[in-house]
Amino acid sequence: MTPEFVVGFARQAIEMTLIISLPMLGIGMVVGIFISILQAATQIQEMTLTMVPKIVAIFVALLIAFPWIMDKMMTYTTNLFLNLPNYIR
Known part of the structure; x- marks a missing residue:
């Protein structure tokens, strides 16, 4: 095995x-x-407003991309x- x-x-x-991670990212x-x-x-600075939609969107993207992954x-x-x-040689 060579370097x-x-x-x-x-x-x-x-x-x-x-x-593999590109669709979710x-x-x-x-x-x-x-x-x-x-x-x-809107000047609404709520942390849950940023996290919950991203988590849901990433989960949906994972469900859609799962067969391809x-x-x-x-x-x-x-x-x-x-x-x-061949790798062992």
Whole structure:
């Protein structure tokens, strides 16, 4: 196992993590910006007004993106297990 292989393997794992988390992070950011603009326009500074909509939006995004996430994870894990003999050498 060469250092280049280990770095490439770690890079691939980090890329997969970022790709999988992107839908939830994007939705959370969009909802957070919208709520911040709403709070600035109405001057309502309530902490639950920012947290509850973001939690609900992220949960809904997770429910919608879950099949895609599972497909990505299953593909990644299958490739990992199929190439395991090559990694051991």
